[in-house]
Amino acid sequence: MATSTSGMGQVLARAGHTSDPWGRYYTTPIVSQSLVDRIEVAKPKLVLELGSGSGSLCTAAATRWHKAQLVTVDVDSRAPKALDADMVGTGRRHSHYVHDVLDAALSDKIGLAPGTVDVAVCNPPYIRPKWRSDFGKILEDAGLSGTLASLHDAGADLLFLAQNLRLLRKNGKLGLILPDGLITAERFSGVRKTLLRQHLIEQVVQLPRGVFKGTEAQTYLAVLSKSAGETNQVTLRQMDSDGQLSVPIEILQEAAVKRLDFTFHARVVSPQRSGEGPMRMSVRQALTDVVRGTVCSSSISAFPAPVFHLGDFSEPLGEHAVRVVPKRFALSERKAQQMLEEARLALPGDILLARVGRSLEDRLALVVHGPCVISDCIFALRAMDEHRERLYRFFDSDLGRHALASSAHGVAARFMSKTNLFEIQF
Ligand SMILES: C[S@@+](CC[C@H](N)C(=O)[O-])C[C@H]1O[C@@H](n2cnc3c(N)ncnc32)[C@H](O)[C@@H]1O
Missing domain, CATH: 3.40.50.150 (Vaccinia Virus protein VP39)
Structure with missing residues (x-):
């Protein structure tokens, strides 16, 4: 049968x-x-x-x-x-x-x-x-x-x-x-x-x-x-x-x-596919690097610097506003040098995404104020200057959220692999 x-x-x-x-x-x-x-x-x-x-x-x-x-x-x-x-x-x-x-x-x-x-x-x-x-x-x-x-x-x-x-x-x-x-x-x-x-x-x-x-x-x-x-x-x-x-x-x-x-x-509903706007490309083609944080959630409270984690993403702010990592996470140059020994850092210009979690497609932030420590639930995407804004806007759109949601796997706990992230077209 x-x-x-x-x-x-x-x-x-x-x-x-x-x-x-x-x-x-x-x-x-x-x-x-x-x-x-x-x-x-x-x-x-x-x-x-x-x-x-x-x-x-x-x-x-x-x-x-x-x-x-x-x-x-x-x-x-x-x-x-x-x-x-x-x-x-x-x-x-x-x-x-x-x-x-x-x-x-x-x-x-x-x-x-x-x-x-x-x-x-x-x-x-x-x-x-x-x-x-x-x-x-x-x-x-x-x-x-x-x-x-x-x-x-x-x-x-x-x-x-x-x-x-x-x-x-x-x-x-x-x-x-x-x-x-x-x-x-x-x-x-x-x-x-x-x-x-x-x-x-x-x-x-x-x-x-x-x-x-x-x-x-x-x-x-x-x-x-x-x-x-x-x-x-x-x-x-x-x-x-x-x-x-x-x-x-x-x-x-x-x-x-x-x-x-x-x-x-x-x-x-995708303008790129209807022939307008720039050519579509994969996320991989738009990046010079992607960094996955190393600090696990149980070590955050004892860590000697603030660690950006899942709960620190802000709600979507509407299509013209950019969600920025709050200033309190920004490290001075000296502190950043010290922290390099202990953790992977996100740098100004990096786009942060959640790697795990039920509504990971809603989590998005841009690093602006200075380097910051990220938890192991976060990816920092280092985009080429010419692609950064379009990539950010894409992840902030319904289409981008959909792409992230359908790239995430796992029934009980959802997570996104680097491979799946790289394959997303925008
Ligand atoms: C696609 S299978 C689906 C079986 C089951 N409902 C499932 O989802 O696993 C279609 C079923 O319809 C039955 N079937 C085909 N023609 C039929 C007919 N004229 N009257 C009653 N059953 C029929 C077949 O024997 C088969 O079991």
């Missing part, structure tokens, strides 16, 4: 070959967990998964919503019929059906009235099944039949989405994993427009590229609230291969109809 592979495969593990007739590849726990975590709902009574396969998504759902009744459906009779024994728990009601999800009469077959499900999670197969009249009925009921130039363009992903919409109650939540087509392709812009007008698409998370072994397939997590009003604004994020999420960007409905991928919209 689910096989874990390295790299891209850490996110989704695929079963079978690209030509698998039922599109069977299974979501890994890290993505399942992230999808379930993104669904804001108090105490759902009824949770559904169509195309449940190995049960990764419904296991994550069952772990979070202990008391919910769970219904799973898969056409593959070899797919597990129950959740792991430890997930079933006493008193859990779980019904599994071996049935074709693309049956227009599904709701009768699985004993669920249309419009009754509180939460649905789904990673549909990305295949194009041979057209049947049932499909027209499913799309029609979900309000999606007028959205495609040809109904025959509807793949199983869209049909599963429609089937979920039929079964969900008003304001019910749908957490989906979707392929690139529905998110970015022009021929699906009508589908996106209808979905955005009829439902509240809360967020879309771009998953790391290449979730299919051996291809560069791109997939996304999406969460919507059925008929909960029109979507005026959508939150987009990107997940890195460690499961870390980027800072969000918000896009308006019109932009979302065009496409819903984070990388496209993040690029659009």
Whole structure:
């Protein structure tokens, strides 16, 4: 069943070959967990998964919503019929059906009235099944039949989405994993427009590229609230291969109809990429040196000079002001000479960044008043004169903060390596 592979495969593990007739590849726990975590709902009574396969998504759902009744459906009779024994728990009601999800009469077959499900999670197969009249009925009921130039363009992903919409109650939540087509392709812009007008698409998370072994397939997590009003604004994020999420960007409905991928919209807000302004370069190319402090936090209080540490960064001051290291950290020339024996120093002109910490992307300062001692949680970037201001302004912008946030690794404690820092383009 689910096989874990390295790299891209850490996110989704695929079963079978690209030509698998039922599109069977299974979501890994890290993505399942992230999808379930993104669904804001108090105490759902009824949770559904169509195309449940190995049960990764419904296991994550069952772990979070202990008391919910769970219904799973898969056409593959070899797919597990129950959740792991430890997930079933006493008193859990779980019904599994071996049935074709693309049956227009599904709701009768699985004993669920249309419009009754509180939460649905789904990673549909990305295949194009041979057209049947049932499909027209499913799309029609979900309000999606007028959205495609040809109904025959509807793949199983869209049909599963429609089937979920039929079964969900008003304001019910749908957490989906979707392929690139529905998110970015022009021929699906009508589908996106209808979905955005009829439902509240809360967020879309771009998953790391290449979730299919051996291809560069791109997939996304999406969460919507059925008929909960029109979507005026959508939150987009990107997940890195460690499961870390980027800072969000918000896009308006019109932009979302065009496409819903984070990388496209993040690029659009970058002036350098649109051909204006100076050529982009890597941080490495702009620096003559980078210094990592050596004083650890437990030695700061006893250190014979003030040490600039994480708590000493000031809040952002707005786009025209520069955040400067306070005067009290500046060493006289003589003191600086003495301190050289004991610690690494930041020099006037250096740009300071946090190397570790939850919101490291918000920490930025410029050394102005004199050399200063920095802790081992700080990087001092020694930029060439001609690049210093642009580099500082970049780290102070949303784009720079996003670049820092997505370069940082680690789930419990986030940290940024020199290598990752060097690779950032600005
Ligand atoms: C991409 S896999 C996802 C499996 C599981 N939900 C997960 O995330 O790991 C798609 C699942 O849909 C099932 N499937 C494909 N076509 C189906 C259909 N017409 N009716 C019901 N299940 C189907 C496959 O057997 C497979 O288990």
